[in-house]
Each structure stands twice: as C-alpha cells, then as structure tokens.
Amino acid sequence: MRLxxxxxxxxxxxxGYPMRTSLSVLAxxxxxxxxxxxxxxGDGARRYVVGxxxxxxxxxVIVLPGRSGTGGFNPxxxxxxxxxxxxxxDAAALLRAPxxxxxxxxxxxxxxxxxxxxxxxxxxxxxxxSYFPIRNFELGQGSALPEEDWGRGSSVAxxxxxxxxxxxxSAPAIGQLVRVGDRRLxxxxxxxxxxxxxxxxxxxxxxVPVSLAQALFNSNTLFRILIESKSREAIxxxxxxxxxxxxxxxxxxxxxxxITQDAVLATFDKLLGALTLAVAGIAAISLAVAGIxxxxVMLVAVTQRTGEIGLLKALGATSNTIRLAFLAEAAMxxxxxxxxxxxxxxxxxxxxxxAFPVFPAYPPDWAVIAGLGTALGTGLLFGVMPARxxxxxxxxxxxxxx
Amino acid sequence: xxxxxxxxxxxxxxxxDTTVNALADLNLQIDAGExxxxxxxxxxxxxxxxxxxxxxxxxxxxxYLLEGRDVTTLSPDxxxxxxxxxxxFVFQSFHLVPRLSAAENIALPMTLAGIPAAERGRRxxxxxxxxxLENRADHxxxxxxxxxRQRVAxxxxxxxxxxxxxADEPTGNLDRHTGEEVVRLLEALNGRGVTLVVVTxxxxxxxxxxxxxMMEDGRLQHDxxxxx
Ligand SMILES: Nc1ncnc2c1ncn2[C@@H]1O[C@H](COP(=O)(O)OP(=O)(O)OP(=O)(O)O)[C@@H](O)[C@H]1O
Ligand SMILES: [Mg+2]
Numbered sequence: 001m002r003l004x005x006x007x008x009x010x011x012x013x014x015x016g017y018p019m020r021t022s023l024s025v026l027a028x029x030x031x032x033x034x035x036x037x038x039x040x041x042g043d044g045a046r047r048y049v050v051g052x053x054x055x056x057x058x059x060x061v062i063v064l065p066g067r068s069g070t071g072g073f074n075p076x077x078x079x080x081x082x083x084x085x086x087x088x089x090d091a092a093a094l095l096r097a098p099x100x101x102x103x104x105x106x107x108x109x110x111x112x113x114x115x116x117x118x119x120x121x122x123x124x125x126x127x128x129x130s131y132f133p134i135r136n137f138e139l140g141q142g143s144a145l146p147e148e149d150w151g152r153g154s155s156v157a158x159x160x161x162x163x164x165x166x167x168x169x170s171a172p173a174i175g176q177l178v179r180v181g182d183r184r185l186x187x188x189x190x191x192x193x194x195x196x197x198x199x200x201x202x203x204x205x206x207x208v209p210v211s212l213a214q215a216l217f218n219s220n221t222l223f224r225i226l227i228e229s230k231s232r233e234a235i236x237x238x239x240x241x242x243x244x245x246x247x248x249x250x251x252x253x254x255x256x257x258x259i260t261q262d263a264v265l266a267t268f269d270k271l272l273g274a275l276t277l278a279v280a281g282i283a284a285i286s287l288a289v290a291g292i293x294x295x296x297v298m299l300v301a302v303t304q305r306t307g308e309i310g311l312l313k314a315l316g317a318t319s320n321t322i323r324l325a326f327l328a329e330a331a332m333x334x335x336x337x338x339x340x341x342x343x344x345x346x347x348x349x350x351x352x353x354x355a356f357p358v359f360p361a362y363p364p365d366w367a368v369i370a371g372l373g374t375a376l377g378t379g380l381l382f383g384v385m386p387a388r389x390x391x392x393x394x395x396x397x398x399x400x401x402x
Numbered sequence: 403x404x405x406x407x408x409x410x411x412x413x414x415x416x417x418x419d420t421t422v423n424a425l426a427d428l429n430l431q432i433d434a435g436e437x438x439x440x441x442x443x444x445x446x447x448x449x450x451x452x453x454x455x456x457x458x459x460x461x462x463x464x465x466y467l468l469e470g471r472d473v474t475t476l477s478p479d480x481x482x483x484x485x486x487x488x489x490x491f492v493f494q495s496f497h498l499v500p501r502l503s504a505a506e507n508i509a510l511p512m513t514l515a516g517i518p519a520a521e522r523g524r525r526x527x528x529x530x531x532x533x534x535l536e537n538r539a540d541h542x543x544x545x546x547x548x549x550x551r552q553r554v555a556x557x558x559x560x561x562x563x564x565x566x567x568x569a570d571e572p573t574g575n576l577d578r579h580t581g582e583e584v585v586r587l588l589e590a591l592n593g594r595g596v597t598l599v600v601v602t603x604x605x606x607x608x609x610x611x612x613x614x615x616m617m618e619d620g621r622l623q624h625d626x627x628x629x630x
Contacts, residue, residue: 004519
C-alpha cells in the first residue's frame with residue numbers, strides 16, 4: 001500500500017467514526033493542557049518568588065547582629081536580642097575587605113513625619129548613599145542621599161512615593177522641608193513607586209542619613225549591614241572576609257550572623273522546584289489517565305473493526321499494511337490531540353497571565369516536551385498494540401466478526 | 403495441470419471437549435475455467451472448504467496445490483499476496499467497507515496492492531461501467547440496494563483479474579430476481595475464463611453450474627464430474 005493511500009485510508013477511518021475520534025482527541029488534549037497549565041502555575045510561582053528575592057539586590061551579603069546556630073537563613077534572627085551591637089564603625093571597617101564593592105549600614109525605626117499640619121507615622125531607614133545601588137532603588141524625582149562622611153548626617157530625606165502623595169499631593173516635593181521626629185529635613189528625592197513586594201514596601205519609606213537616624217532614635221546600633229560583593233563568585237569569599245573583620249573588631253568573638261542572599265535564594269529555589277515537581281506529578285497523572293482513555297478508545301475501535309481487518313486481509317492486505325494503517329490513524333489522532341492540548345494549555349497560561357499580571361505563568365520547556373512526548377507515546381502505543389494483535393489474527397476468524 | 407488440487411484435507415474445530423470434523427479426508431481437483439457449485443446441508447463444511455480454497459483458513463492435515471504450488475506452507479504474508487493477485491471473494495453479506503464509496507470499495511484491493519491512483523481510476527471506471535454502476539460511484543453502501551451492493555462486491559472481486567472467484571451463497575441475501583442477475587454476472591466472468599466456485603443452497607442455481615459437489619458431514623459425498 002502506498003503512503004498517501006495509507007494516510008488517506010487512516011484519515012477516512014478517523015472521520016468515519018466521529019464520536020470515537022473526538023473522544024480520544026479530547027482525552028489527549030485535556031491531558032496535555034493539564035500538563036501545560038499546571039506546570040505553568042508551579043513554575044510561575046517559583047519564578048515569582050525568585051524574582052522577588054532577586055529584586056532585593058544582587059550579590060548581597062547581609063550582616064545581622066547576634067549569632068545564629070545554623071548560619072542559615074532564620075527569620076527568628078530578626079527579633080532576637082543582640083549580645084553585641086553592630087555599629088557604624090563595624091560597617092566602615094568592612095570596606096577594607098577586598099571582595100566587597102559597596103557597604104551600606106542600616107538603622108531602622110518608626111517616627112512621625114509632618115508637613116503643613118499633615119502628619120503620619122512612617123518607617124524610617126537610616127543609611128548611606130550606597131544603599132540605593134545595593135538595593136536597586138530607583139528615584140522618581142530628585143537625587144539619592146548625598147555621598148558624605150557617614151558620621152555627618154546632613155538634614156535631608158528621600159521619601160517613598162505614597163508619602164509624597166499624602167503629604168504634598170500634586171504640589172512639588174523636592175526642596176520642601178518636612179518634620180521627622182524633632183528634625184527638619186529637606187526632601188532631596190522621591191523613590192519610584194514599586195507597589196507591594198516581598199521586602200519592605202518602599203512606597204511608605206523615608207530614607208535619611210544613618211547618623212541622623214541614630215540620633216533620631218537615640219541609639220548607636222545598626223539593624224543590618226548590607227554588603228554588595230564584587231561578583232557572584234566572590235560571595236563566599238566576601239562572606240568569610242566580612243566575618244573575619246567583624247570578629248577582629250569584636251575581640252575575637254563571632255557574635256554576628258552573616259547570610260548570603262544566595263543561600264536564601266537556593267533554599268527557596270529548592271522549595272519551589274519541589275513544588276513544580278509536585279505539580280508536574282499531578283500533570284503526569286492526568287496525562288496517564290488520558291493515555292488510559294485513549295487506550296480504551298483504541299481497543300474498542302480495533303474490536304469494532306476486527307471484521308474490517310479480516311476483510312482487508314481477504315482482499316490481500318499484509319499484516320504490515322494493517323499495522324501501518326492503524327499506526328497512521330493513531331499518529332493522526334494523538335498529534336491532533338497533543339497539538340490541541342498544547343494550544344489549549346498555552347491559552348490557559350495566557351489567561352492566567354492576563355488575570356495575574358505579576359505572575360509569570362509560562363510552562364517550562366521540559367514540561368511541554370514531556371507532555372507532548374507522553375501524549376504521542378501513549379497514543380501511538382495504545383493505538384498500535386491492539387492493531388498488532390488484530391493483524392495477527394487468522395483472516396477467517398477476523399472475518400466472522402463482521 | 404489442475405488449478406486446484408486438494409489431497410487428504412482435514413479441518414477440525416475444537417469446541418470444548420468435542421472435536422468437530424468440519425472437513426475430513428477431502429480429495430478434490432478443479433481445473434482452470436471450471437464452474438463448480440458446492441451444495442449440501444447446513445453445517446456440512448461448504449464454507450469451511452471455500453475458506454480453505456481462499457487461503458483464509460489453514461487445514462489441519464493434507465496438502466493444497468494452487469496452480470501447482472503448495473500454498474499451505476506459505477507464510478501469512480505470502481498467502482496475502484496470493485489472495486491479492488489470484489483470488490477474488492464474494493460473500494453472502496457483501497462485506498463492503500461502510501465508510502467508503504462504491505468506487506473506493508471497488509478500488510480497495512488495488513489500493514492495498516499499491517497500484518498507482520491513475521491506473522486504479524481507469525480500472526474502476528471500466529468496472530463501474532461493466533457492472534452498471536456508473537451513477538452509483540460516489541454512493542456509500544448504505545445508499546445502495548442489495549443487488550447493487552453485491553455488484554459492487556463482484557466488481558471488487560474481479561478488479562485484480564484473479565484466476566479464481568469464490569462465492570459463498572452470493573444470492574443468499576437477495577430476492578430471486580436480483581439473485582438471478584448476480585449469478586448471470588458471475589457466469590459471464592466464468593465465460594471469460596475465470597474459474598468459479600459457488601456455494602449455494604438453491605437447487606436450480608446449483609444445477610446451472612457445469613459441475614456439482616455434494617457435501618455431507620465434511621466429506622465429498624457426490625461429485626458430478628466423477629459419476630459422469
Ligand atoms: N470457527 C469455528 N469454530 C467451531 N466450529 C466451527 C467453526 N467454523 C465452522 N465450524 C463447524 O464446522 C462445521 C462446518 O461449518 P461450515 O460453516 O463449513 O458449514 P456450511 O456448510 O457452510 O453451513 P451453512 O450452509 O449453514 O453455511 C459446522 O459443524 C460448524 O459448526
Ligand atoms: Mg456456510
């Protein structure tokens with residue numbers, strides 16, 4: 001039998017039983033669509049969280065006061081009492097470390113901000129000019145904190161966009177004086193609006209020079225020291241250098257915790273990788289179910305058509321011809337189903353992205369390939385297996401089923 | 403040389419504990435161009451014999467020479483080739499493929515044999531004309547009358563120009579008049595040299611054949627060629 005004839009015969013056979021054909025195509029496409037959508041969800045969640053963490057800054061090494069047992073990321077560190085405080089001098093000393101590019105001390109507290117009678121509570125971050133590049137903060141108006149001696153603390157402030165809206169409305173904010181606590185500060189910059197992220201919401205933040213913040217809160221301790229390493233590769237080295245320098249400054253005591261963003265990211269990445277895998281597992285099950293459906297439909301099809309197979313044999317068809325005809329039909333059904341399912345899945349992922357724009361719900365390539373591969377594989381296998389058996393039947397036996 | 407030569411053919415079926423001897427120690431010769439009617443009571447083995455002759459079934463014992471070649475030892479695919487080129491079947495219940503048109507059903511043996519489409523088209527057009535089906539070419543079997551269906555089946559059986567046509571009760575599902583018509587078509591083929599073996603219950607139809615075989619209990623009880 002010639003190839004075009006086999007294909008035409010298979011196509012006619014498929015369209016000759018529309019119910020059966022649409023059932024198997026439907027089963028197949030639902031399976032593939034489930035894989036695509038579910039993995040897009042899982043992987044989207046993973047990418048979303050990784051993205052949020054990356055936006056905290058790149059190549060970040062963070063020093064926390066106090067010693068943590070594991071050295072890993074432990075949110076409890078943020079609130080434990082500190083045996084020895086971190087100081088501005090500690091932060092300045094870290095600039096000596098060869099692997100370090102930038103250092104920003106960070107003191108945090110709450111205060112009140114007011115202008116022309118309007119007053120509200122705000123989070124105040126005391127830091128230096130290098131904090132902005134380390135955290136990838138972008139300015140909507142004006143400039144960042146001035147480069148100056150860390151001990152000087154000029155009376156300036158950079159405010160978040162929401163604060164600007166509330167205090168100034170549509171009036172210009174740059175150059176205006178605001179009152180923060182008992183200080184009068186000049187607004188030099190406004191941060192670009194970013195909305196809610198994983199870190200603190202910078203839209204409602206006021207950033208002032210670190211020594212000014214310490215005076216404001218009447219303390220000389222730091223909440224964190226943020227360090228940007230020269231490169232990703234230099235992170236472990238910087239971490240060790242930072243630890244060493246701080247140990248020297250604290251009379252040989254390791255009373256600080258140094259965490260790298262990498263470790264945090266890796267933990268979350270692992271967690272979310274597991275999530276994606278779990279989602280892929282669910283998807284694989286739906287695909288298996290689709291496969292079994294296709295198998296049943298095909299089995300019924302071959303049983304239904306045993307008589308036809310017998311007739312074809314009586315008319316001189318070899319078993320090879322019969323196998324090929326069924327293979328072609330199974331291939332058509334499963335590729336159509338797989339293609340349809342893929343389109344359906346991509347449409348679903350697209351709809352998800354439309355509904356949740358911050359959520360990068362793209363199916364990963366491996367999932368698409370695995371989904372299509374499994375669908376085609378099961379479709380072909382289960383399409384051909386019963387046909388093989390039928391092809392081996394005695395013609396007279398098959399004919400009697402007509 | 404005989405077209406068909408059966409020696410000591412036996413065909414048994416196992417039904418649970420009992421063995422059914424559908425054919426037993428059958429010896430038979432049919433020459434090329436003969437017109438043979440196979441008759442006998444129901445269950446006497448007529449269809450079994452025809453299936454063996456058509457290589458749709460294998461005997462449990464004995465040898466079958468078709469055109470001098472032992473065909474019982476051939477592989478399934480070699481047998482398929484013999485069926486494709488040398489044998490045409492006509493069944494009582496037509497056995498047309500319901501989703502294919504009359505023309506496509508007639509072309510099916512050629513399609514399976516890999517004959518090019520142009521050649522197929524030419525031969526099908528001729529066959530449609532020969533069997534008076536010109537304006538039924540695109541009809542599917544369920545849009546045809548019984549007589550038309552059987553004519554399509556006969557056209558299909560002859561399209562590969564076989565040496566042997568096997569018909570198992572070809573008129574069984576037709577009324578007297580259409581049956582007559584179908585028999586005349588088959589006889590016309592025989593007139594052009596095709597060997598024709600017809601299984602029938604109909605005495606008058608059987609009498610029209612040049613040779614009658616009477617079967618009983620899987621044995622050849624009477625052969626008109628031997629008794630003269
Ligand atoms: N596949 C089978 N399995 C078991 N027994 C069978 C099978 N095919 C035929 N037989 C038996 O073999 C015997 C001969 O059957 P066959 O079909 O050849 O009869 P027949 O002469 O064609 O009868 P009818 O005139 O009713 O068509 C019968 O007893 C039948 O029951
Ligand atoms: Mg019979």
